[in-house]
Amino acid sequence: MTPIITTEELSxxxxxxxxxxxxxxxxxxxxxxxLDKVSLALMPGETLGLVGESGSGKTTLARTMLGLNxxxxxxxxxxxxxxxxxxDFRMVRRKSAMMFQDPVASxxxxxxxxxxxxxxxxxxxxxxxxxxxxxxxxxxxxGLPASFVERYPHELSGGQARRVGVARxxxxxxxxxxxxxxxxxxxxxxxxxxLNLIAELxxxxxFASMIVTHNLAMVRHVSDRLAIxxxxxxxxxxxxxxxxxxxxxxYTASLIKSEPVPDPRRRRESLAIKGExxxxxxxxxxxxFHTRCPVARELCRAATPSYRALSGNRTVRCHFPLENRxxxxxxxxxxxxxxxxxxxxxxxYRST
Amino acid sequence: xxxxxxLGASIPDRQRFPRLRAMMSDPVIAIAVLLxxxxxxxxxxxxxxxxxxxxxxxxxNKLQPPSAAHWFGTDxxxxxxxxxxxxxxxxxxxxxxxxxxxxxxxxxxxxxxxGYGPRWLDGILVLTFDSLNSLPMIMFALAIITxxxxxxxxxxxxxxxxxxxxxxRLIRAQxxxxxxxxxIVAERxxxxxxxxxxxxxxxxxxxGPLIIxxxxxxxxxxxxxxGLSFLGLGVRPPTPSWGSILYDGYTSIxxxxxxxxxxxxxxxLATLGFTFLGEGLRDYLDPRMKVGRPA
Numbered sequence: 001m002t003p004i005i006t007t008e009e010l011s012x013x014x015x016x017x018x019x020x021x022x023x024x025x026x027x028x029x030x031x032x033x034x035l036d037k038v039s040l041a042l043m044p045g046e047t048l049g050l051v052g053e054s055g056s057g058k059t060t061l062a063r064t065m066l067g068l069n070x071x072x073x074x075x076x077x078x079x080x081x082x083x084x085x086x087x088d089f090r091m092v093r094r095k096s097a098m099m100f101q102d103p104v105a106s107x108x109x110x111x112x113x114x115x116x117x118x119x120x121x122x123x124x125x126x127x128x129x130x131x132x133x134x135x136x137x138x139x140x141x142x143g144l145p146a147s148f149v150e151r152y153p154h155e156l157s158g159g160q161a162r163r164v165g166v167a168r169x170x171x172x173x174x175x176x177x178x179x180x181x182x183x184x185x186x187x188x189x190x191x192x193x194x195l196n197l198i199a200e201l202x203x204x205x206x207f208a209s210m211i212v213t214h215n216l217a218m219v220r221h222v223s224d225r226l227a228i229x230x231x232x233x234x235x236x237x238x239x240x241x242x243x244x245x246x247x248x249x250x251y252t253a254s255l256i257k258s259e260p261v262p263d264p265r266r267r268r269e270s271l272a273i274k275g276e277x278x279x280x281x282x283x284x285x286x287x288x289f290h291t292r293c294p295v296a297r298e299l300c301r302a303a304t305p306s307y308r309a310l311s312g313n314r315t316v317r318c319h320f321p322l323e324n325r326x327x328x329x330x331x332x333x334x335x336x337x338x339x340x341x342x343x344x345x346x347x348x349y350r351s352t
Numbered sequence: 353x354x355x356x357x358x359l360g361a362s363i364p365d366r367q368r369f370p371r372l373r374a375m376m377s378d379p380v381i382a383i384a385v386l387l388x389x390x391x392x393x394x395x396x397x398x399x400x401x402x403x404x405x406x407x408x409x410x411x412x413n414k415l416q417p418p419s420a421a422h423w424f425g426t427d428x429x430x431x432x433x434x435x436x437x438x439x440x441x442x443x444x445x446x447x448x449x450x451x452x453x454x455x456x457x458x459x460x461x462x463x464x465x466x467g468y469g470p471r472w473l474d475g476i477l478v479l480t481f482d483s484l485n486s487l488p489m490i491m492f493a494l495a496i497i498t499x500x501x502x503x504x505x506x507x508x509x510x511x512x513x514x515x516x517x518x519x520x521r522l523i524r525a526q527x528x529x530x531x532x533x534x535x536i537v538a539e540r541x542x543x544x545x546x547x548x549x550x551x552x553x554x555x556x557x558x559x560g561p562l563i564i565x566x567x568x569x570x571x572x573x574x575x576x577x578x579g580l581s582f583l584g585l586g587v588r589p590p591t592p593s594w595g596s597i598l599y600d601g602y603t604s605i606x607x608x609x610x611x612x613x614x615x616x617x618x619x620x621l622a623t624l625g626f627t628f629l630g631e632g633l634r635d636y637l638d639p640r641m642k643v644g645r646p647a
Contacts, residue, residue, distance in 0.1 A: 066541060068537065068540065068541070090543055093541055093542070093543055094543070097541075098538070098541050100534040100537070100538065101534070102534055105533060105534040105535060106534035106535050106537075106538050107535055107538075108535045108538075108539070108552075108553045108557075109535070109556075109557060110553075110556035110557060111552075111553070119542065119544075120542055123542050123543060123544050123545075123548070124542070124543070
């Protein structure tokens with residue numbers, strides 16, 4: 001089966017040009033990798049959870065896939081065909097849809113819901129017998145009353161606006177849905193409704209989806225496969241259940257550990273992850289996670305680990321993946337305990 | 353303050369336009385609306401309202417003080433001053449509205465293009481706006497009038513040329529602020545054409561401040577027209593203009609001061625009316641910009 005969309009070693013760099021560089025033109029401006037060689041494939045009908053902290057490049061990846069950012073290296077393939085030129089991306093965008101974080105802000109404020117819902121048909125010149133009827137059937141599909149066609153976005157609640165967003169995204173029956181934090185800013189009960197709605201529509205319309213989020217609890221329930229990003233690089237991919245049961249990369253392990261558990265008696269062992277995510281402008285040498293990694297060794301400081309495929313459809317970028325299933329919690333716990341007193345200012349940085 | 357307005361906006365049909373009502377309940381703004389409406393009616397129905405022809409010369413009755421026959425008196429050529437003031441409203445409003453409208457449309461289009469278009473185009477346009485803005489208006493007017501000759505058309509051209517850059521910069525700034533907002537990116541993902549994005553999605557969200565600025569510039573333009581006409585550089589002599597009435601009055605200010613008074617009064621009232629109306633509109637269209645005055 002050909003994947004819906006694949007990225008092969010996709011990089012997005014941007015040059016930070018200082019005024020002096022521009023005026024003097026002495027040296028080529030330093031370049032920074034926002035995304036660094038990200039290879040990812042999304043199969044038809046699959047739900048992929050793309051997880052990472054703020055600044056890990058997950059939104060950039062989503063935007064680059066749809067041609068909103070220019071990739072500096074690597075290749076995107078959509079349904080097996082390479083996507084290079086603007087017309088190629090237009091084809092990709094025709095068959096895909098993206099939902100943004102803020103549900104209200106992604107609706108044009110002076111347009112009525114009816115106009116917003118039928119706009120995709122108008123722009124793509126798709127047949128639509130009756131504007132009103134089309135808008136109303138789309139509203140019904142997402143469980144909103146037909147009277148909403150006359151509303152303006154600011155008259156909608158966050159959950160209602162998100163439903164309109166879903167209806168708009170799925171209006172043209174895309175084969176790929178990219179959802180950037182689909183539940184951000186919604187009440188927990190509404191979050192559940194929205195996720196169920198997306199799941200139902202997915203059954204019906206059979207699209208592949210990529211959910212970009214940092215909400216592990218949510219992604220655990222909705223995604224088939226996980227891809228974890230750190231500083232613009234993929235650190236681990238694998239089936240959701242396997243990754244949660246036995247994370248291979250220490251970063252994944254710490255993310256899962258720092259997830260709050262609804263059990264008042266359970267004490268939180270040390271806060272698993274320490275410090276801030278480093279800046280891409282000062283990418284740590286060697287393995288970029290070693291500055292915060294509880295199990296970092298000499299090798300991690302010196303050499304960048306390569307991306308390795310392991311059994312069970314899993315990949316990891318780590319010199320010392322946490323492999324031993326049974327033993328894992330103890331090893332990790334003691335490692336975290338040891339790392340608590342470690343000083344972080346001895347870390348070496350490289351400026352590019 | 354804005355929460356009240358938003359609450360009002362989300363209750364359809366119960367009380368329509370609550371902010372408009374609040375605006376009209378302010379006596380200053382209500383008076384301003386009446387003044388402006390009065391000027392528009394006067395200008396539109398000038399031939400029916402004016403008792404005499406504004407250009408009919410009657411030298412025997414020159415420099416008459418106000419009387420039953422000539423409410424505002426007559427000027428140095430015996431023309432009825434009231435009729436000239438009434439027709440002057442026509443000239444003033446016509447020039448102000450046409451030139452502000454032309455400048456507004458040019459400014460809006462160029463501002464949208466500069467804000468949304470490629471960077472190099474933005475650079476060129478901003479440079480153009482800044483160079484035009486750096487020209488002193490009166491000097492520029494003198495230069496253009498020297499080349500093209502005085503007249504209504506020249507006046508409109510000069511005013512439009514000197515005022516569109518500030519409108520364009522306003523629209524450009526608004527457009528820049530919105531061009532990367534989620535809903536515009538969403539439209540780009542739908543491959544909406546640039547005209548569609550500009551006119552359907554950006555324009556309604558950037559035009560509010562422009563309308564306020566335009567309405568507040570109308571009195572400025574009325575003043576400029578009067579000023580240039582006073583200097584003899586505006587509308588040509590037989591056409592009545594408040595500025596030329598003032599000039600005619602200025603030469604005989606000792607013997608017939610009522611000419612300056614009646615020529616100046618409508619200018620003052622029009623300026624005040626439009627300025628207050630502009631402020632009221634600003635409060636109505638953009639509650640965030642309101643400073644001090646309670647709703």
